[in-house]
Amino acid sequence: MKQSKIVGLTGGISTGKSTVSKYLIKKGFEVIDADKIAKRALDKESFSYNEIVKYFGQEILDENKNIDRKKMGSIIFSNKEKRNKLNEIVHPFVFESIKQRILESKNEIIFLDIPLLFETYNSYKKYNILFDYIIVVETSLDIQLERLINRDNISEELARQKINSQMSIKDKIERADIIINNDGTIECLYKRADEVLIQLT
Numbered sequence: 736m737k738q739s740k741i742v743g744l745t746g747g748i749s750t751g752k753s754t755v756s757k758y759l760i761k762k763g764f765e766v767i768d769a770d771k772i773a774k775r776a777l778d779k780e781s782f783s784y785n786e787i788v789k790y791f792g793q794e795i796l797d798e799n800k801n802i803d804r805k806k807m808g809s810i811i812f813s814n815k816e817k818r819n820k821l822n823e824i825v826h827p828f829v830f831e832s833i834k835q836r837i838l839e840s841k842n843e844i845i846f847l848d849i850p851l852l853f854e855t856y857n858s859y860k861k862y863n864i865l866f867d868y869i870i871v872v873e874t875s876l877d878i879q880l881e882r883l884i885n886r887d888n889i890s891e892e893l894a895r896q897k898i899n900s901q902m903s904i905k906d907k908i909e910r911a912d913i914i915i916n917n918d919g920t921i922e923c924l925y926k927r928a929d930e931v932l933i934q935l936t
Contacts, residue, residue, distance in 0.1 A: 739837060740844045741865060742935060745852035746872035747904045748897055749883040751917035755872050755928050756848045762932070765842045767833055769849040776828040777802045783828045790820060826855075830862040837864065844935060853902055853910055870931065871911035873904050874918050 744759075744766075746752035760766050776783045779801065787802060788795065791810065797803045811818040837845055849855070852869065859866075874882075876898070883894040908914055913931055917924050 739840050739842055740867045740935065741837065742844060742846050743852050743866045743869040744846050744848045744872070745850060745869065745907065747874075747879060747901055747907065748850075749879050749886060750872045750874045750904065751915075751924055752848065752850070752872045754917075754921065754924060755870075755915060756846070758925055758928055759846055759932075764844060764846055764932075765840060766846045766848050767836050769829060769833065769847065772829050772832045773825055774804075775832070776825040777804065777807070781828055783824050786824045787821065790824065791817070826858060830858060830864065834862055834864055851901075853907055868912040868935065869910065870913045870915060871904070871907045872915045872917055873908055874916070876904075878918055879904075 744752060744756060746755075756766050756768070775781060777787065778784065784802070791807070795802055795806050795810070807821070811821050833847065847864075847866075852859075879898060880891060880894050883889070883897065884891060887894070887897075889897075913934070915924070915927050915931060917927075
């Protein structure tokens with residue numbers, strides 16, 4: 736059986752990666768969303784649940800013994816050590832789940848929607864999840880700021896902080912195989928995505 740082509744899809748905050756991801760799904764392509772899988776890692780059914788509760792304590796649970804995501808978020812947001820510990824517990828679940836989806840897939844192309852792809856690249860490699868191509872969705876800083884301010888209804892200062900907390904889009908572009916520019920209209924973005932699909936298929 737022919738092995739699927741694995742295409743990583745990433746970008747910066749508010750550059751339009753999620754819009755491209757939704758468009759690919761609409762076009763009938765398989766998109767594996769790493770963020771959605773990471774959220775499932777906090778569910779009671781996941782093998783990481785007990786380890787999370789053991790480390791963080793019962794106070795992170797709601798009345799139904801579910802992990803309260805807001806409480807968890809406030810704990811890890813300001814504590815790097817605890818954030819790293821959560822990642823350490825959650826990552827095996829995420830990578831194993833993605834690997835399983837890839838193995839079970841019968842599609843010729845699988846897109847992996849991963850916001851922090853380059854930051855976690857070595858972990859994907861460790862789990863033998865290898866990329867044939869990596870697409871970066873990029874936009875100018877002015878447009879990125881404007882979209883983020885409007886989307887999250889935040890100040891320019893906070894928007895800049897959020898953008899600066901990530902790997903720079905310039906560094907991501909340098910490591911990309913394919914770049915999708917999103918400085919124009921949504922129609923221009925879809926047109927560029929269609930051109931990339933022709934290139935990949």
